[in-house]
Amino acid sequence: MNKIDDISGTEYKYVGTRPVRPDGVDKVTGKAQFGADLYAPGMLFAKILRSPHAHARILSVNTDKAEALDGVKAVLTYADLELGDGGHDLEDDMNHVLENVMARGKALYDGHAVAAVAANSASIAKRALKLIDVEYEVLPHVTDIEKAIAPDAPIIHEDMYTQDMDPKPEKPSNVARRMEIGHGDIEAGFEKADFIFERRFRTEAAHQGYIEPHACLANYRSDGHAEIWCCTQGHFMVRSACAALLGMDLSKLRVTASEIGGGFGGKTTVFIEPVALALSRKCGRPVKLVMDRDEVFRASGPTPSSVIDVKIGANKEGVITAGFAELWFQGGAFPGSVIDLGAMCSFACYNLENVKAIGWDVVVNRPKSAAYRAPGAPMAAFAVESALDDLADRIGIDPIDFRLKNAAEEGTIASFGPKFRRIGLKETLEAAKASDHYNSQLGPNQGRGVASGFWFNFGGTTSASIKIELDGTAVVTVGTPDIGGSRASMCQMAAETLGIPYEDVRCIVADTSSLPYSATTEGSRTTHSSGMATVYAAQNAIGVMCSRAAMIWGIPEDAVDWKDGHARPSGANAGDFEPMSLAEIAKKAHETGGPIAGHCEFEAGKVGQSFGTHIADAEIDPETGFTKIVRYTVIQDAGRAIHPSYVEGQYQGGAVQGIGWALNEEYIYGEDGRLQNAGFLDYRMPVCSDVPMIETEIVEVPNTGHPFGVRGVGETPIAPPLGAIGNALSHAIGRRMDTIPMSPPRVLEAVNGG
């Protein structure tokens, strides 16, 4: 499939095709090595002791009996971890990460790590955990946002005073920080409104639900150097965090990313890696640590739960006159929920004259939240897209037309500040309006919902190198773990740039010692940033190959051009030489100056935001509250789909995760502050039969900042589903749904008028 490029006007041979992914065969034959698949001679097995209390002072930890057990090689408590200088490249406060990895002084949530054991076998380690005596003084706890911000709430951090408040608060509270964005005058805007929607929305926390639990193998050597093998979205991040938490020199730690069984943002921080490394340092043996599923639920990083008040006004013509949202996100027991991102995403889809969002970062006795696809966006979009749906109904305008009338476009000043460059929201809305789905009939007990969504997409520190082999093939090396088929995309972009077949390019994810720093695979940055670095590294190698051809031909370097995988004289004046292929130049490398390679290290900028519009049809069983999603369509601007199948896969995956979150997934805490559903039986992710085939449409409005026009696509697909399904259900029931998940008991209550 050849395609005309809007940016450069050239035809693409590999970009936009659907070749087989290089890691595919290993994955379907079981040969791929994941986090728990590595074994080392003399390896020990570690287990972590976790707090059964939501909030408790740790009076003492006695490990004597555990240490005396035969087969136990090391026991770890917080005293073995001491923060060094480091981790400044990471967003998280390292003090919080340290305290989250191993409780100090207080256990702050059910599942908080208190001690760890490394032993000859997992069963000995398990037995040893039971021999550790922890004396707790149980404290009052709070796991719910509205209770945590109430005046009489138990205070989790006695020294926490809400930041960025004027005047400064006099008393500590569970609110870590206030933030605000916006422009215009919302009061004046509401005055001009003919219709106003105002309501409180709530969403429960969801977990990323990756199939592979966190797993690592750490080996601390007697010379002070160490290695970690682990499943992570960012091994450079693991290196920085572990070195900081153990007070090590960064350069003495080498981290290799294994294949990864899903991350979705949940593997962008550390939980067990510092523990395994510290145990290994204590006993001088390699230590393997693998979380059980219940540990993943209790003690990794789910999303924040949220409470959102939204107020939107519009006039009779369907123009939004003002938008206001106040959002409370709990990020678990530490500050740093993604409240800023949530507030910024709230109104990102719309061109508003008057807009304001206020965010509050709340702490509760729950595990420290981590990123989950488009962190913060789905909850904000749920509230705002529900409001828009209601207003469209009241104004009497089609919900897509209403969005089109107010949609952000090139030149729109976003509520969070910047002016958008060329974006594709309107194109997705128009495609939705024209789709077969939107124009199809609904059956009995069915409702249809539409919602749009947004994600920024990240750039950031990136490097890539490419080497040209003597046999005329190329190997691309990147530092961003492949969590969605990115190796295939890198190969396509390199093949396109070099002008050699896709099959002649391989891509590997190198360890932290083999490549300069690369930021984590997160924020939908990898195909954009590592892709750019790959293209620039390939161009760099092309420069070398052109100079080799120039040398062979005896003409100046700048008289050689590169086209279709060949060096050619740049014009008639340069000389009359037969074009020389990459393979021919590669073959002569050792006679013309040695190996040929290219590299790129840079700060990737020029990200292109991605917008999407979803259509959901939901059918309810009015007697049981059971909801079935009968049809679902994702339409999103990809900028350029390097590998359309993987773009579609991202759209489908985001929609399915959104369906799960909208309907059944939730963190359920008991009165005792303990997590009630730490397993896939009662944490209800959708199974195959729960979802329809997700229909997709890729819109391509190229990002002019990327050589092939790429925008990230991984996160936007989870922004609209809560809103789209909420709207569909609200229409099916005839009542506005305002609480996620919209589980059968809630739906039945709404059907019965509750």
Added chain:
Amino acid sequence: MRYLAPASVDEAVSALAAEPGKTGILAGGTDLLVQMKTGLIEPDLIVDIKKINDLNAIRRENGGFRIGAGVSGAQMGEHAELARAWPGVVESVNLIGSTQIQGRATAAGNLCNASPAADSVPALIAASAVASVAGPGGTREIAVEDFIAAPGQSVLEKGEIVVSLFLPSRPEHASDAYERFIPRTEMDIAVVGVGISVDTSAEGEVKNARVGIGAVAPTPLLVNEAADAIVGTKLDEEALERCASAAMAACSPINDKRGTIDFRIKVAGALAKRVAKRAYCRARG
């Protein structure tokens, strides 16, 4: 921990009776192994009953079916006569877990695990199933509705095992059905489960009925009032409403992570009507 795979029921019973520590009986292991893995139980002795040949067959007896305690759900599903006579029981077993789980899981294990939400139990109750038990003191027969004492606790004494489940013969114009409510479409645990068996006259009047409900009380229940509501009727709307009300009145559920009291009761009523209709339609062919 020791593992024993006896070749006879006697051997199994003596080993279990003689063990001073905690014991676990391994049929399909789909409950037992999960409970061991999560640390819920730590048996000193495991007795695997799937190696006892006698327990691995479905036999015809007095027109009915004797289902060995080692028979998997998949085996039951593949038994054409059983599926024709007791489609409700078979469907209840065949929605347990997944294809993989059904290859191991047994109906006897589902019963002995004594969960209030066990899927096959309401269907077995509706089917008047009887468990044959062997123990150090000999054998005894226990009706399924009397088998579960409390959540996770059966009436079995130390050393006793279930050897088989017996399903009686079926007259003409009789059938059964089972349905459960789960928030997903599969791989879930019943929030409410209803099994109903009906036996109808040539004219289509319900002669006998039995209603079993699960997940709405500490143990699965036989609800005679719900059965009485449809006996003597042709399952008109009013009879169905009365059946639903009786089923709802029998519920004493709790509020928990799987559903609220109000929700479970309402759904029990809705399911009672649906399942009665399905059983009746099957009985009428």
